[in-house]
Structures are given as structure tokens and as C-alpha cells.
Amino acid sequence: MMENTFEKIKELSEKYRDYTARNLSKLVQIKSLSTQEKEVQEELKRQMEEAGFDEVKIDGLGNVIGRIGNGKRILAFDGHMDTVDFGDLDAWEFDPLSGEIKDGYVLGRGSADQEGGPAAFVTSGRILKELNFDKDVTLYFVGSVMEEDSDGLPWKYIVEEDGIRPDCAISTEPTNLNLYRGHRGRMEIEVSFYGLSAHGAAPERGKNAIYMASRAALEIEKLNERLAVDEFLGKGSVTISEMVSGSPSLCSVADFAKIHLDRRLTWGETKESAVKEIEDIVKGMDAKVEVLQYRETAFTGVEYGMEKYYPTWKMPEDHPVVQTGVEAYKNLYGKAPKVDKWTFSTNGVVINGIYGIPTIGFGPGNEVMAHAPNEKTPVEHLVVASAFYAAYAYKFAENK
16 A cells, blocks of 8 residues: 555656746746845745645745644655845856756755755645545645755744644755655854954054964864764864954054854864853954854844854664664665764754754755855756655655
């Protein structure tokens, strides 16, 4: 019986190939920077309603939440709907908002990162409704907001404000159709240096904050070389992404400097350990080390935020949630998917990293397309992803 279900899922995913691609095309054509997602969210809601979802709503932060079923166990699919901006338009060979379907690809900003996942799971919902999915499971399909600004933030809202806490979650960020089980965490650290201004003609009377920041910067460069390594997730890293300074005039000793650090955290590294490494470097200097806060107003008018610490997470390869994904893919395509990790960061930092909800990733598109010019996603990936999400729902219901 189940074998027949997986065959039917495959057939329907192929049948709806053009439907899925067209839905993604419509989403890509709507510019949707973080906090400006209103129009794309209304389109995603319309697509879910058209696909026959049991309930579709937009929550206080602006996340679109579609529901199918009303069972005890909860499985959630997540895909963020905000995108980064276009960057240098001269680097694009086509209009970033074209959404054109050409040579087997959907073209445009957001096609891979990451509106392809939601377009695919809308089709999964349609397939599940067509197959009369009636298991003791509630499925939530989430088009989340503000992820590019602060990954995990929408799920902090969903868990703490909407009161939805799934038993299992699938991120639909691009995985090149591999099954991902984690990635490094990240955090943003700011270090401020306080000097003493003096006339530039007599610098010895002052204390130059730029020199302090520069000495610290060279030590941070060395720190990067000796950070911890995890066999699966790889090495931790730190880099300075910005330096600013201030002085009373350009004829004065700089009395202030500030550096911004992008810190990627491998397994075993924590907020506390990362802050201490920097505090040790600036010890004896008049300096302050801070983990930054994110706070912004959503398109709904709701102001929300979190600390810019996004914990590392990984699932053991033998975990039932990972293995359910392997089985679902095998049942569809007769072979196991490659099990791997993301290089970049996702909403998994909060879903699993903070709340401990078992999480995996499976999504259309290649991560290398993220934030890059000429972004595109293969239509074939959309087909496979739409089949996988529907198959996972059945396997999740089966594997209690």
C-alpha cells in the first residue's frame, strides 16, 4: 500500500512540474527584502489556499502558516520568503525579478535562497490533499520573514508567541537535493576602543584608539588560525568585517575605534567561549566587547528582536528524524541521498540550536547561488523536493 503511495507522489510531483515552477516564478517577481515581505506573503498565502490547505493565516510577525491535518504530532516545513538585495546589476545577465522559466531553470533573486522551498512545499500540500492524507499528524508549512536579517528570529516568534512547537522540522533552504543535518553557528561581536584625543602635531600626548584596534585586529587574525575543528561541521572562524573610528578632527589623535566581527562557531564553541577569546586579546586595553542585539519592525508593525547569537547545531546521522528522511528519499528514488551540512546559516539555529527541536534540511537549488548574481534553481529540483516533503509526511506518520 505504502509503495503505491510513493509511486503516486512521484507521479503527481511530475504532473505538477509546471505548476510548481510557475508558482515560484510568481514569488520571484515580487521584491521581498527583510521587513518588506507583505506582497510576497499575500501571494504565498493565495497559493496555499489555491492548493487546498485546511487553514492559512499570517501571524503577527508576518509569517505565513499553512496547516494540513489536525493530529497529535506536529511536523513543520520552513522556508524564508525574504531575500537579499540585487547587488551590482551589471553582474546580472538577466533581470533579478524576471522569474523567467528558461532552459529548465527558474531565474531570479530568491529562486534558490529561498523561495524555491516554499514553492515546492505548496505543491506537496496539494499532493497530500489529493491523496487524502489523514494521519494523526498536524503539518505546518511556514513561509517565514526577516531570516536574512536575523536567522531564527521568525521561529522564536512562532514558538514563543504563536505557541507552535513542532516535534520535527524540515528546513527547505537549498541543499542541492542532499539531506542536511546541521551547520556551524554564528554571532556578531562588536569591540569598542576608547583612546584620548590630542593635537596631531603632538600625538605622544594622546592615546590612539586606532592603534589599539589595529593591534587587536592582528591578534584576531592569528586567533582565526587556531580555532576548533569539528570532523563534520568543519572549523570555527572569525573575521573583521568593519572598522570605524572617530576623532575631533583630521588633525587629531583618534579617540575612538570600533571593529565588527563575524564569528562562525563550530561544535563545542559557545557564545561565552567566543567572547572570552576576544576579551583575552583586548585585556589591558580600554575596550568593551559586546554581542549585538537585533531589533526591527516587521511589515505588520510588530517590533521584535533577539540577541545576535545563533547557536551551532547538528543532528546525529542515526537519529530517527534523519533516517526518516533517508527512507523517504529511498522510497521515492530507490537510492539514499547524500547526507551533509550547510556552509551558511539557517533558521535551524533557533529551531534546533535554541529549542532542541529535531531538524533536517532538504531543499531545491544550490547553496552557491545564495546571494550571488544570476541566481537560478532547476525545475527538476522543485519536482523532487515537492515529492520528498509529501513522502516525509507519510514516513513521519508511520515512524512513531
